[in-house]
Ligand SMILES: Nc1nc2c(ncn2[C@@H]2O[C@H](COP(=O)(O)OP(=O)(O)OP(=O)(O)O)[C@@H](O)[C@H]2O)c(=O)[nH]1
């Protein structure tokens with residue numbers, strides 16, 4: 001399969017970066033580095049050329065109108081400011097409106113949306129809005145927790161810090177007890 005990104009262009013850029021930081025891109029240990037980094041970016045940004053809606057097309061008709069929650073979906077995204085990873089978990093809940101999708105499809109949506117240059121707020125909103133649009137759910141709640149390497153390993157250097165964002169739609173926004181129920185499901189029993 002053809003790579004979704006221009007690998008050779010990345011390789012040239014990485015050689016330039018190595019030279020710019022004072023390294024010798026032709027020394028043995030670095031010879032394959034540009035190609036490795038190019039493959040890495042192709043993987044980290046693979047979500048750019050993918051449509052997450054592919055994963056919500058197939059659904060089941062079920063009359064279940066309580067909360068469905070997929071908790072602790074791990075992800076690794078790239079902060080668009082520094083191109084450093086931010087790593088964490090997404091918790092995704094919805095209240096169906098006749099349409100139920102496969103459990104794994106929710107994790108696949110998170111995977112596609114996270115493998116792009118991102119900020120955590122937009123990633124959280126994009127996951128929630130997609131499920132609202134595609135499932136016409138009565139409510140969607142997305143909570144994302146992540147540690148941003150741009151804040152832990154450089155800059156202000158605060159290892160252990162994390163960022164929490166949430167997007168509450170439909171009943172999760174309008175009904176406080178429904179929102180409290182999902183927060184209890186996410187955090188209540190195990191933390
Ligand atoms: N709101 C938000 N900020 C983010 C996210 N990822 C990284 N950042 C922040 O983006 C900001 C970019 O700030 P700038 O002042 O332009 O960049 P900088 O000089 O490298 O900033 P420092 O990290 O403070 O050294 C930093 O405060 C980062 O912590 C994110 O997902 N959401």
Ligand SMILES: [Zn+2]
Nearest residue numbers: 079081082150
């Ligand atoms: Zn950053």
